[in-house]
Amino acid sequence: MNISDIVLQYFFAGLRVGSIYAIVAIGFNIIYNTTGVINFAQGEFLIIGALLAISFNSLLVFIGLPGVPALIAAIILAVFITTAIGAAIEFAFISWLKNPSVLRLIVITIGISIVMREGMSYIWGIETFALPFFSGTEGTSIKIMGASISPQDIWIIGICVFLVLVLYLFFKYTLTGKAMRACAANRTAASLCGINVKLMITLSFMISAALGALAGCAISPLAKTNYEMGSAFAIKGFTVAIIGGLGNSMAAVAGGIMLGLIESFSVSILPMAYRDAVSIGILLLILSIKPSGLFGKREESALKEY
């Protein structure tokens, strides 16, 4: 094995985890933008999406559907149901609050995450499940210039790019997207302009849940799915969202890939056990030097509620 192959392999390993972090971070950002809160149940959206897809997939395969269509149908169903769950949660716990404080919303989302986790353990049990690989099997490996990766890596990176593009276009060019951004900029002014702020908040929970479900499905073949894994992803996604600058999806992607690469290369010199210490160290460093995040603007973050 020569050095360049090893370096390239580390690079791909970083890209894999980085893209996962990025997708989770984007989910955080969408809700943050419209409501100003961090939704701590974001990790649970990932897991519930993946678990639903796993159940539908085995059901569809059981009734005789061939592998690929069953998987696609299962993922689409899972994303839709998770979206509905996102809407239901917002409707049940958030929408009826009048001018809730940020702290109150945070506590509510933490509560939601606990309820969801317990609910999932009740429905699916404590076992670890996995979706089948989107293409190939668990042992398939593709050679790219001396390094080897799983086809699932390409799927994850592809899904990440696709989501960023779609969201970019949605927020930039559609009326609904613009309305949601208006809520982010100034909720009172937005409502004075005739924007239904409540609806926008519901919508942001739905998009965020859909995103989470899709991400959960994409990750599941590699990382496996267990009812209590959500928080681990949420912590990393949250770190990335802060490093990049809260509220900015492009920054989340940049932050995610950056953190993924740093973590991966840190393993090459430091023991693996220090990997999380490295990422938290970077988070602290960035918070002390540039509290608004690497790509966040100082004025913008000063306008936010905290």
Place this chain on the structure above:
Amino acid sequence: MKKNQLLFTCALVSSLLITSLLFFSGCAEEVKGTIKIGAIFAETGPIAFLGEPEVKTVQLLVDNINEKGGVRGHKIELIFKDSQASSEKAINFANQLIEEDEVFAIIGPTSSGTSMAIKDICENGKTILMSCAAAETISNPVAKYVFTTPQQDRYAAKWVFKIMQDMGIKRIGVVVEGTGFGKSGKEQLLKYAPEYGIEIVIAEEYSIKDSDFTALLNKVKANNVEAVVNWSVFPAQSIIPQNMKQIGFDVPLFHSHGFGNIKYVETIGREAAEGILFACGRLLAPEQLPDNNPQKALLLEYKKLYEDTYIEDVSTFGGHAYDALMILVKAIEAVGVDKEKVRDYIENLKNHPGTGGVYNYSATNHNGLGMDSLVMYIVKDGKFVLY
């Protein structure tokens, strides 16, 4: 007509007899009281693969024992506690069981970390602990009231090295999970590698929350090793074989005896699981044993009982709980409900066949099993096969 009457009388008499017997035996039990046994297992949480079969096994055995009239006429009362593999919870439960419930003995906990956490509590509380975890440190140094039933790390490590020697492997990489079990395994591997002329080029720990090991395995690969040993019980051991295949890292992979549940193979998938080697107890393939093996009959019986009741494959972890309970029951049966006498009996127990092996405890050895309690398995076509 006459015949019918005779039959009827017979039935009446016999049913009367049975009811009276039941009634009297019922009375006898009420007088005798129950034996309280605490059971701390990780029934839920990340290592539920281990804890769940343990709970199911203990429940099943105790139901059977109680149905047959209990131990020396005493019914066993189980008090289950779910540690979720958390040391903090295990400590609370152990204190509660000893002080509030005043249990006769505790079986479990499932994991090495939680067992270590309550070792001193049981020792100070003078309560027998039959641990179902494998780390060397639980029974070494010896604590008077603490016994373990699984095969120790050191033998699993030696088996791995022995097979490597046969395969001509000299340079290896070791990855372990950052738990009591993983750390203890790493210690034993590092200790015994030189004996077998094997060099451990790299030894790393990972967190149990990690779900991607490609960077770590790349590092191991870059060290030009001829084989990898992974020591874990958490789901990581089903991700590592996949990650190895994905980065094109094609060397033999050895797992620990914490791999003894076929569900792990199912999660890995047939392709990536093929060829994984590990040393484990005989419970995984009892039908492949020779007939004169002292464990064979018992293994087949337990396997049938468990699989018929729960419709799922038996695992060695349930076996550890089986041994813990049965040794305790055997001791009570022999010397009565007396903590000190039971402890002494267990310490001097010899040639007791269990699912883990043939137990021989002594004052200096509270594990009771030797290297011959393990056999080497290989995963072939999604099944465990004797190597």
